[in-house]
Amino acid sequence: MIHSQQVLKRFSEAASAYDGAARLQQAMAWRLAKLCQRAAIPKGLWVDLGSGTGRLADALESCHPGQRVLRLDGSEAMLSRQPGAWTLKHDLSDGLPDWSPAPQLLASSFALHWLPDPARELQRWITALPNQGWLALAVPIAGSFPQWRQAANRSNQVCSAFTLPQREELVKAIAPGVIDCEECLNFTQRAQRPVDLLKPMTTIGASITDNGRLTAGGWRQLLKAWPRERSSSAFALTWRMLVLMVRR
Numbered sequence: 001m002i003h004s005q006q007v008l009k010r011f012s013e014a015a016s017a018y019d020g021a022a023r024l025q026q027a028m029a030w031r032l033a034k035l036c037q038r039a040a041i042p043k044g045l046w047v048d049l050g051s052g053t054g055r056l057a058d059a060l061e062s063c064h065p066g067q068r069v070l071r072l073d074g075s076e077a078m079l080s081r082q083p084g085a086w087t088l089k090h091d092l093s094d095g096l097p098d099w100s101p102a103p104q105l106l107a108s109s110f111a112l113h114w115l116p117d118p119a120r121e122l123q124r125w126i127t128a129l130p131n132q133g134w135l136a137l138a139v140p141i142a143g144s145f146p147q148w149r150q151a152a153n154r155s156n157q158v159c160s161a162f163t164l165p166q167r168e169e170l171v172k173a174i175a176p177g178v179i180d181c182e183e184c185l186n187f188t189q190r191a192q193r194p195v196d197l198l199k200p201m202t203t204i205g206a207s208i209t210d211n212g213r214l215t216a217g218g219w220r221q222l223l224k225a226w227p228r229e230r231s232s233s234a235f236a237l238t239w240r241m242l243v244l245m246v247r248r
């Protein structure tokens with residue numbers, strides 16, 4: 001298992017380049033913020049868990065004038081990209097801080113899967129909410145990257161993508177009757193060269209692997225075996241995202 005400190009070190013090293021390459025993260029932040037706008041969440045403590053450079057917190061504040069959002073992350077370098085913002089350095093693998101009063105909104109995008117036991121942490125996050133408090137979550141799940149896995153099979157190399165949680169495992173961790181909205185969405189990125197599909201992951205610090213490493217030769221073979229998309233004849237990489245709105 002990858003230790004949180006390794007994950008945080010990699011994200012810290014990538015903090016200055018993060019915003020330039022995190023296009024999918026930016027789009028997802030706005031999608032979550034719009035879902036929150038429809039939900040009429042009570043004012044109070046709102047927190048962006050694993051905020052990184054604050055993409056989601058910024059979108060939430062834009063959609064909810066007057067509401068400040070606490071940006072919590074384990075990486076000081078990520079937090080320091082947001083001068084003047086309300087931030088807290090905290091390692092989420094230690095659970096949540098004790099907040100009193102409890103947060104009315106816990107929001108998180110592209111962060112839960114980096115924690116050692118995502119289903120357990122999700123359960124803890126929901127338990128930390130008061131009655132009628134909200135969780136807004138976007139997380140990549142198993143079923144992502146079918147093209148990467150196909151290229152790995154074809155070239156007889158390992159697929160070194162980070163292990164993502166199963167949708168069923170996450171949903172099972174949530175008490176019955178509290179899910180307000182659940183979406184499973186596919187996002188496909190396209191490029192003229194397979195390597196350009198993986199570069200943004202490296203740039204933003206998300207290329208950590210718990211599934212073995214490839215040699216330079218192994219990478220060459222894998223990239224050569226990447227399938228072309230029939231419809232566009234470009235190379236593609238598909239993310240499967242679970243988007244959840246939970247009202248406790």
Ligand SMILES: C[S@@+](CC[C@H](N)C(=O)[O-])C[C@H]1O[C@@H](n2cnc3c(N)ncnc32)[C@H](O)[C@@H]1O
Nearest residue numbers: 011025050051052073074075091092093109114
């Ligand atoms: C892919 S970035 C997502 C950032 C932001 N939520 C976004 O959508 O742009 C993942 C973030 O989770 C943070 N993170 C990973 N493990 C963490 C942990 N154990 N505790 C706190 N933050 C963590 C990283 O530092 C990084 O900023």
